[in-house]
Amino acid sequence: MSSLRFCFTSxxxxxxxxxxxxxxxxxxxxxxxxxxxxxxxxISEANTLQSSPPSASPKHSxxxxxxxxxxxxxxxxxxxxxxxxxxxxxxxxxxxxVLDATCGNGFDxxxxxxxxxxxxxxGYVYALDIQKDALDNTSILLEESLNPDERQLVKLxxxxxxxxxxxxxxxxxxxxxxxxLGYLPGGKKEIITRPETTFLALEAAERILMPxxxxxxxxxxxxxxxxxxxxxxxTFAARMPVENWICCKLRMVNRPCxxxxxxxxxx
Amino acid sequence: MSSLRFCFTSxxxxxxxxxxxxxxxxxxxxxxxxxxxxxxxxISEANTLQSSPPSASPKHSxxxxxxxxxxxxxxxxxxxxxxxxxxxxxxxxxxxxVLDATCGNGFDxxxxxxxxxxxxxxGYVYALDIQKDALDNTSILLEESLNPDERQLVKLxxxxxxxxxxxxxxxxxxxxxxxxLGYLPGGKKEIITRPETTFLALEAAERILMPxxxxxxxxxxxxxxxxxxxxxxxTFAARMPVENWICCKLRMVNRPCxxxxxxxxxx
Numbered sequence: 001m002s003s004l005r006f007c008f009t010s011x012x013x014x015x016x017x018x019x020x021x022x023x024x025x026x027x028x029x030x031x032x033x034x035x036x037x038x039x040x041x042x043i044s045e046a047n048t049l050q051s052s053p054p055s056a057s058p059k060h061s062x063x064x065x066x067x068x069x070x071x072x073x074x075x076x077x078x079x080x081x082x083x084x085x086x087x088x089x090x091x092x093x094x095x096x097x098v099l100d101a102t103c104g105n106g107f108d109x110x111x112x113x114x115x116x117x118x119x120x121x122x123g124y125v126y127a128l129d130i131q132k133d134a135l136d137n138t139s140i141l142l143e144e145s146l147n148p149d150e151r152q153l154v155k156l157x158x159x160x161x162x163x164x165x166x167x168x169x170x171x172x173x174x175x176x177x178x179x180x181l182g183y184l185p186g187g188k189k190e191i192i193t194r195p196e197t198t199f200l201a202l203e204a205a206e207r208i209l210m211p212x213x214x215x216x217x218x219x220x221x222x223x224x225x226x227x228x229x230x231x232x233x234x235t236f237a238a239r240m241p242v243e244n245w246i247c248c249k250l251r252m253v254n255r256p257c258x259x260x261x262x263x264x265x266x267x
Numbered sequence: 268m269s270s271l272r273f274c275f276t277s278x279x280x281x282x283x284x285x286x287x288x289x290x291x292x293x294x295x296x297x298x299x300x301x302x303x304x305x306x307x308x309x310i311s312e313a314n315t316l317q318s319s320p321p322s323a324s325p326k327h328s329x330x331x332x333x334x335x336x337x338x339x340x341x342x343x344x345x346x347x348x349x350x351x352x353x354x355x356x357x358x359x360x361x362x363x364x365v366l367d368a369t370c371g372n373g374f375d376x377x378x379x380x381x382x383x384x385x386x387x388x389x390g391y392v393y394a395l396d397i398q399k400d401a402l403d404n405t406s407i408l409l410e411e412s413l414n415p416d417e418r419q420l421v422k423l424x425x426x427x428x429x430x431x432x433x434x435x436x437x438x439x440x441x442x443x444x445x446x447x448l449g450y451l452p453g454g455k456k457e458i459i460t461r462p463e464t465t466f467l468a469l470e471a472a473e474r475i476l477m478p479x480x481x482x483x484x485x486x487x488x489x490x491x492x493x494x495x496x497x498x499x500x501x502t503f504a505a506r507m508p509v510e511n512w513i514c515c516k517l518r519m520v521n522r523p524c525x526x527x528x529x530x531x532x533x534x
Contacts, residue, residue, distance in 0.1 A: 070337035071357040075532045076513035090338040237520040246343035247521040253504040253514040253529065262520065265342045 095122035106138030162200035182220030195232035222257035362389035373405030429467035449487030462499035489524035
């Protein structure tokens with residue numbers, strides 16, 4: 001039985017060669033042991049694996065019904081924008097001033113408004129887009145979703161994201177600047193955000209953001225020009241001083257066209 | 268007052284030029300309005316920002332005391348290994364079989380054991396390392412931290428991670444394979460995991476992992492050879508079929524030497 005020595009004392013450091021010396025059918029025979037003991041815990045563990053394997057069906061997966069947004073994102077159950085909204089929730093407070101740099105169809109603007117609005121009416125959302133269609137869509141969504149008091153807390157402005165400083169009051173303390181970079185979903189795919197103006201917009205966001213604030217970016221890369229814009233964002237993020245900024249990118253490694261969330265926290 | 272038109276109806280799409288037409292001192296004058304109204308909500312919002320700015324000190328930061336591990340990681344308050352352990356918690360169940368491919372000083376092995384161990388004694392951890400010192404350190408940690416019953420649920424094996432299939436029973440359903448790639452903390456920095464064997468180890472992990480399982484990798488890149496190993500892991504992850512695998516990498520963009528967590532979920 002010397003070849004089974006490593007099975008007897010679990011914390012003994014041992015060579016796997018001994019394990020190889022046990023033919024598989026021998027392990028299967030030993031697996032009939034009903035109750036593990038110090039003398040056969042390896043074998044009984046193998047038995048356990050045979051007699052009551054952990055559940056593997058989707059319904060019984062440990063990921064089923066999980067509500068943690070990050071893990072849901074990591075395992076492909078949530079979108080990049082869902083992840084961004086979850087991160088915003090941890091950063092933004094009621095009464096904050098925030099800015100949606102590319103309001104698109106308005107879903108981010110609405111999510112931001114819900115984070116900052118309360119009875120104090122101090123919260124405020126600036127929502128920008130260079131496309132009139134985007135502002136029209138956002139306006140419709142907000143009209144449908146908000147009460148008149150809440151609608152007073154959103155300002156829609158038809159302007160390039162690089163010019164956000166022309167919109168936000170000079171003394172404003174902005175807790176969040178959000179970007180969705182690419183084209184307007186459902187709109188003309190040839191109208192896209194561009195690396196040059198996006199870089200300028202990020203520089204502007206850096207200037208207006210308060211300490212403890214967040215620049216949140218989701219870069220869509222599946223269209224022509226998308227990768228160049230991602231490179232511009234990465235170049236911007238890579239040069240942020242580590243003493244003041246934490247810059248984290250998430251990438252679906254086996255989905256090169258998946259949107260890329262990037263979070264820049266100002267300490 | 269036509270230059271103030273955009274202030275009156277918040278959802279009106281407007282040009283920022285009008286805002287620029289208001290001199291800052293004019294805005295400050297308007298800020299004296301005590302109660303916002305439909306006619307001056309932009310002005311009153313600017314006032315709000317001046318009179319009671321959102322808190323910006325670290326003590327009052329919205330990130331202070333936050334317990335969400337992901338956001339804590341994203342904002343630099345948690346380590347890559349903390350993030351990995353959080354993700355494991357969502358995947359691993361009591362009674363599971365898991366494998367620590369590079370046990371190092373044993374902290375991952377201990378964390379895994381705590382996830383799988385319960386009164387059923389079905390849970391099991393295989394912990395491998397090519398360095399005897401690592402296994403000695405892990406053994407000491409486990410002896411200090413576990414009761415005798417729990418210690419029975421860990422098998423330490425002195426072997427290269429690429430040979431994990433020689434250790435795990437052929438019919439085992441493995442829910443988690445964890446890697447910490449680099450050198451043994453506190454050990455000899457010239458003894459490192461290597462791209463070639465790491466690639467083989469990942470292929471082996473792919474073969475033994477059950478559906479719903481996770482290959483969790485933290486790649487240390489600050490030492491010579493670290494970047495090459497990261498490339499090997501990325502190459503491996505990039506070729507995983509999207510229909511069966513979700514492969515996500517997190518990168519601190521402005522800290523090129525920060526450890527890189529990579530999670531490979533099998534659907």
